Amino acid sequence: MSISLLSSIHCKKDAEGAFDTELKKLIETSLKEQGCIAYELYQYKDEPTKYVIEEEWADEDALSRHMETAHYKYFVHISPALLETPADVKILTRLI
Template sequence: MSIGLLASMHCKKDAEGAFDTELKKLVETSKKETGCLACELYQYKDEPTKYVIEEEWIDEEALSRHMETAHYKYFVHISPALLVNPADVKILTRLI
């Protein structure tokens, strides 16, 4: 079965433009990785500073490789300056 990642993020009000740009770059680059089955970005309709990324990877090894990429590490490095709180990241196992 595949493995999922669900990340919720709340960016600072004055960082919306930069955060939106960097997050979209991360998602677009991640979609091109070997083992990425899906990588979707959502924004709360009623709270535009809140985002959710939903990812699906072929297996845990593919997700681990993703977390070692330069684009992922770059985003993790810059995101604390743009976020209200650290991202809430959950790793999920597909059941069906």
């Protein structure tokens, strides 16, 4: 069974451009990884500083490998300077 992540993210108002650029780079690179099934980005319609990311990985090993990549570690390193609050990440297991 695949494993999914659902992340709620709130970036700082003055960091929107940088955050958007870095987030899109992360997603573009992550989509090329073996085991990445989906990596989708959503933005709140009425609150442009709030995002939701939905990821789906083939299995826990694929997710673990993703978390060891340079592009993921870089994003985790820079994100505290861009975020209003820490990301709220939930790991989900597909039931159906």
